[in-house]
Amino acid sequence: MSEHSNDKPVPKPLATPNIGIPSTRIPSKIKPPKMNSLHPAVVHIQSKEPGNQDENAPSQAKRPKMDPPRYPPPLSKPAGTGLKRAHSALSLNVSTCSSTISVARGRSEKKAPLGPSVVNRVTTNVKASVPPAKSKKTKRPAWDLKGRIQDIEEQFLVSRKTNDELISQLKLNEERIALLEGLNSELSQDVQCKESKTQEANEVLEQLQKSLREKEEKLTTVRTRKESLENQVNTLQQECTGLQSTIGQLTSAQAGLQAHLEATKVILQQAQAENEAQKKMIQELQAKLYDKENKICVLETRTRQDEQTRRKLHNIIQELKGNIRVFCRVRPLLPNELDEIPEEHIPHIAFPDPDNREVQLMRLSDISLNESSVVGKTKTPVKYDFTFDRVFCPLSNQSEVFDEISQLVQSSLDGYNVCIFAYGQTGSGKTYTMEGPEELDLTLDLDSPCLGMIPRAVQQIFSTEQELQKKGWQYKMDSYFLEIYNEVIHDLLVDSPSDNSVKHEIKMVGKGSELYVTNLTTVIVKTEKRIHQLLKKARKNRAVAATKCNQHSSRSHSVFRIKLSGNNSITGETCEGTLNLVDLAGSERLKDSGSEGQRLEETKNINRSLANLGNVIMALSQKADHIPYRNSKLTHLLMNSLGGNSKVLMFVNVSPKEEHFNETLNSLRFATKVNQCQIGTAHKKVK
Ligand SMILES: Nc1ncnc2c1ncn2[C@@H]1O[C@H](COP(=O)(O)OP(=O)(O)OP(=O)(O)O)[C@@H](O)[C@H]1O
Structure with missing residues (x-):
């Protein structure tokens, strides 16, 4: 093939003598x-x-x-x-x-x-x-x-x-x-x-060249593959050599293992024999376990029956104690008050009963002839004796107080409506009793001995709920926290408490007797921690106003409610109870409080609603046709927790200061009236 094979062939000139043709x-x-x-x-x-x-x-x-x-x-x-x-x-x-x-x-x-x-x-x-x-x-x-x-x-x-x-x-x-x-x-x-032939030949030539190039490429690939295979062969040969030496080592090791295997076989036979013995033992244990499980089942059934019996007995005891009870608590003198009275002694209040059921007031100053008797030459002060379900002296701590109300908290878990009030004059220790001291952090100081009734009740509810879960009970809890200030309801769980545009009304659910408050924040609580957060928030939001009687006196009623809906997956039982913990606004006699203007209006509203509370309790005890629940927001809201299907406890808090003698006397008289009321038999509320 010439170098110019692709060029068109040049026709040869014709060589003729005249015209180029041979x-x-x-x-x-x-x-x-x-x-x-x-x-x-x-x-x-x-x-x-x-x-x-x-x-x-x-x-x-x-x-x-x-x-x-x-x-x-x-x-x-x-x-x-x-x-x-x-x-x-x-x-x-x-x-x-x-x-x-x-x-x-x-x-x-x-x-x-x-x-x-x-x-x-x-x-x-x-x-x-x-x-x-x-x-x-x-x-x-x-x-x-x-x-x-x-x-x-x-x-x-x-x-x-x-x-x-x-x-x-x-x-x-x-x-x-x-x-x-x-x-x-x-x-x-x-x-x-x-x-045309030349063109065909050129095409053939091109194809041949292309084929040649392909062949050359294939040849290159084959050569590369060959080199790679040669390398692999070399590597495999080396591995083979290594493996051969390993085989040699393994062969010698195998001999050792064979001997070890024989020894192991002997051990295995012994182990199999032991295994058989253990299998027999396991079978015996399984039989025993089955027996125990049956016994546990029987015991669990008995426990559930016992739980039902306990609930009934508990309720009977509560009924025997009375569905409305009154506890009197006298707070200790505060450090600043001790300056005024040199000794830590409250001369005008005595606790004569060793069973802690009586409290005695003595008017020491301004003893008039009418109020005192003369025994010999000594003037005897006039004494006022009061008997309550329980009297707590100033030395009683929060734990002792809670022990007495924990049975009521249990009742709320058993499906009863429970209402616990703190009543008393301003500064008598109501908030301390219900929540704890002001400086207490309700989310952090949960082990504090000063912890009040509300956080303690929450702790008890959650610990009891854990126990009841083992008996098949599951509880759903929701709660709200509100205050009634000047007969207006305020939500204490809102983020901005100053927003007065939202109105809250007490309404009835359908045609039933259940009540609800419109536009109120109701929180479903699953953990104890969450409730403590809510309590802290409510405390912060609570309206606090300074009065002459107490610098940080609360001028509103606060109501913390937790609703407990129980369901037993084993027995199919259900129950629904509520626990209302109410910190009432301070009761003040108008002439002692020195209130005027807005404060005077507050005091009037407070006293009116407290008087209505007394009237409602009185009407209930007298089984009156008309119970004046709707005369105040407080009694309207607590309607279902004051009637027959409820258990009521009232703390009457007493100030130890002698200057508050008259207020104390009033409070104790009011509490005595309440204590004399019998508001019927509580009924367990089944959903
Ligand atoms: N049992 C107690 N032990 C120690 N301190 C107490 C006790 N009870 C009350 N206090 C203290 O007395 C002061 C007044 O108590 P608290 O604020 O609870 O009265 P209050 O009745 O709630 O008043 P208000 O009606 O104005 O709210 C607080 O400093 C509180 O810490």
């Missing part, structure tokens, strides 16, 4: 016919052509004789006229010959792209066929007209002859041109054929 390729029939007799001048000119010199000149003698050329008839006389006519005829013939040659030339140029040599040669022949008439003849004298006419006729004849020869030669050339054109078209076809 004589060997021209068929003999289209070779120019031999001329019989050419004018010497023509022969002479032809012999001078380089292409025809070798071919035509020597063959001239060999050509067969042809018929003489036909000439036109000789010209007639007169000589003068004949000479002119001959000259014009010669001119005509020459011009005809020239035009014929021109026509032939034009045709040949149009028909085929003949080489310029052919046309030139013919033109040259024509020009050469007119010999110079006078070149070889001697000049005739002017009088020799006859001779001159003869010369002219000779010239004319020669010209005519030449003309005829040229015409015949032109015809021959035309034929030859036609033949050459046919040959040319054959050659063109041949060339086209060759070109």
